[in-house]
Amino acid sequence: MESKIFPLYRRLSHGRNYYRIDAPDHLTELMIVGNSWMEILLEARQYPERMFIRDLIELVMPGMEEITEEQFQTFREYCQSSKTFRTM
Numbered sequence: 001m002e003s004k005i006f007p008l009y010r011r012l013s014h015g016r017n018y019y020r021i022d023a024p025d026h027l028t029e030l031m032i033v034g035n036s037w038m039e040i041l042l043e044a045r046q047y048p049e050r051m052f053i054r055d056l057i058e059l060v061m062p063g064m065e066e067i068t069e070e071q072f073q074t075f076r077e078y079c080q081s082s083k084t085f086r087t088m
Contacts, residue, residue: 009072010056013063018075019056027053030072030079037079 008021016032025044030037044050055061 004057007069008057009067009069010059011065011067011071011075012061013065018067018072020072021053021056024053024057025050027056030076036084037082039076039079 006022010019010021011017018030020028022028027042027044029040029042031040042049042053044053056064059066
């Protein structure tokens with residue numbers, strides 16, 4: 001894997017999962033679950049979690065798109081304005 005400058009921003013093409021990757025072992029995910037929004041902070045300690053983040057970085061997952069910081073922040077602000085927003 002070539003050297004990357006963090007943070008990196010990704011989303012799944014269906015628009016229900018957004019990611020901010022801060023390091024090869026740390027990310028923030030915003031996701032829609034039913035009618036709720038969740039923010040999940042992941043510090044990858046196990047191999048599958050590290051491989052998941054690596055796949056996000058390298059854009060190898062089907063439907064994964066690179067996005068801008070502005071797109072991520074706009075989505076985050078929208079989520080945070082929802083009454084059903086939770087941080088985990």
